[in-house]
Amino acid sequence: MLMQNAQTLSATHPAKPLDRWAAAPLGDAAAVLDTLGVRMSYGRNAEIFGEGEPTAYVYRVVSGAARTYKVLDDGRRQISAFYLPGEVFGLDAAETHHCSAETVARSVLLVVKRSAILSLAETEHRTAHLLWALTARELQRVQTHMLVLIRSAQERVACFLLEMAERMGVVDQVELPMSRQDIADYLGLTIETISRTLTQLESTGAILVPTCRRIVLRDRRALKRLHA
Amino acid sequence: MLMQNAQTLSATHPAKPLDRWAAAPLGDAAAVLDTLGVRMSYGRNAEIFGEGEPTAYVYRVVSGAARTYKVLDDGRRQISAFYLPGEVFGLDAAETHHCSAETVARSVLLVVKRSAILSLAETEHRTAHLLWALTARELQRVQTHMLVLIRSAQERVACFLLEMAERMGVVDQVELPMSRQDIADYLGLTIETISRTLTQLESTGAILVPTCRRIVLRDRRALKRLHA
DNA sequence: CGTGCGTTTGATTGGTCTCAAAGTCTGTGG
DNA sequence: CCACAGACTTTGAGACCAATCAAACGCACG
Numbered sequence A, B: 001m002l003m004q005n006a007q008t009l010s011a012t013h014p015a016k017p018l019d020r021w022a023a024a025p026l027g028d029a030a031a032v033l034d035t036l037g038v039r040m041s042y043g044r045n046a047e048i049f050g051e052g053e054p055t056a057y058v059y060r061v062v063s064g065a066a067r068t069y070k071v072l073d074d075g076r077r078q079i080s081a082f083y084l085p086g087e088v089f090g091l092d093a094a095e096t097h098h099c100s101a102e103t104v105a106r107s108v109l110l111v112v113k114r115s116a117i118l119s120l121a122e123t124e125h126r127t128a129h130l131l132w133a134l135t136a137r138e139l140q141r142v143q144t145h146m147l148v149l150i151r152s153a154q155e156r157v158a159c160f161l162l163e164m165a166e167r168m169g170v171v172d173q174v175e176l177p178m179s180r181q182d183i184a185d186y187l188g189l190t191i192e193t194i195s196r197t198l199t200q201l202e203s204t205g206a207i208l209v210p211t212c213r214r215i216v217l218r219d220r221r222a223l224k225r226l227h228a
Numbered sequence C: 001c002g003t004g005c006g007t008t009t010g011a012t013t014g015g016t017c018t019c020a021a022a023g024t025c026t027g028t029g030g
Numbered sequence D: 001c002c003a004c005a006g007a008c009t010t011t012g013a014g015a016c017c018a019a020t021c022a023a024a025c026g027c028a029c030g
Helices: A017-022 A029-036 A114-123 A125-149 A153-167 A180-187 A191-203 A220-227 B017-022 B029-036 B114-123 B125-149 B153-167 B180-187 B191-203 B220-227
Strands: A038-042 A047-049 A057-063 A066-071 A077-083 A100-103 A107-113 A173-175 A207-211 A214-217 B038-042 B047-049 B057-063 B066-071 B077-083 B100-103 B107-113 B173-175 B207-211 B214-217
Touching (some): A029 A114, A077 A180, A077 B125, A107 A114, A125 B077, A125 B114, A153 A191, A153 A214, A153 A220, A191 A207, B029 B114, B057 B114, B066 B180, B077 B180, B107 B114, B125 B153, B153 B173, B153 B191
Antiparallel strands (some): A038 A107, A047 A100, A066 A077, A173 A214, B057 B107, B066 B077, B066 B100, B173 B214, B207 B214
């Protein structure tokens, strides 16, 4: 089903990462991962790692998108986060992952051996600080997302669209890589409510939905008002 | 209003922390903070730090309890976490706090200069790893809490009671330090729903509520079933 | 013994879920 | 190129749960 092997696209570049780090600003410090990682190709809905598995690798999205999630006993799924091109995930401090991860669409991921980063962090405090900063950013993102989860359906969807637009670096039109079910599980709603809410936002003129994956932010003011 | 100055109870112990760290297991590594910190006393609902303020200190609860929270434009408040005796908070990697923090009840906090920890982390990779681990634990806690926020009122309250009992190290009786409003803002519900749900759980025999702050877990099995 | 805050209880409303069915898109094979 | 199957999305009707508005209750405090 979701199990789908990835194919190696390029070999590692052993490199001398220390130099490149020294002056790297934290923002794009993840660029250093390039020198340590391998590119791999994944199909749609492919498993990247499972909850409880050892944390052997760290990933950066090159193209496509990924999601991390947890599943409740009753089968409900909560998506913790989506990861878009350029973003890093899978960096747990613990020995095992506490979320599962899958691709949302056909994707290319940069895969980096966690041990390589950890040993680097032991001698290079900038690397250690990067690990901390990446986890802290993740924490901040999840805390912000919690604020979204306590709001109304309209507000959640508006927040989601604005978040995606910002993270994809676009102003007024987003090409969503994920399905309605993914959005629903991310926002704590049902697919029907997602669909109805989009229709509703379209009827008020806030957005346009030319195709179900493409959404035009027609009135950012109105969306921002819901964003609060 | 909430502003309330804290009183210093003891002086810093400059100390030689390096030795103590070397072999310290990560679990109680925060014990090292003792050697760097100062004890301060706070009143009820006292502000500890505000969102956006510089991250000058890290805190550990000695007695009492604290909460971190964010406020929406419409005034709604989401409590990110409660901190009980022994727990650490305020450790943001960024230069400014992205949550506000207040005491829940009269409390004594161990206050540690962040810069002292950071400079230690530059030379001592165990300290750096501790910073990372503490933030990662926080991330894990918030992710788990997200799962709670997508559930029914009964389930949320049951999860909350079990969580508090476990963190307070008690088996079947919890003395809640926080008000109904705090619980509501933590669980994304209203005070009325909290109250009704507790009454409901009491009527089914799952709990007893002798006083409004004291709750007896009468049937953990039933609560665990809701915990899922 | 009031006073005020926090909590509980009640009645009603409204938003989201659930169940159900119709509609749309995509990829596949003839 | 078209027809078809399957998955995904949209729309509809009704039920249910939690929010809201309102009032009574209990407890700590002066």
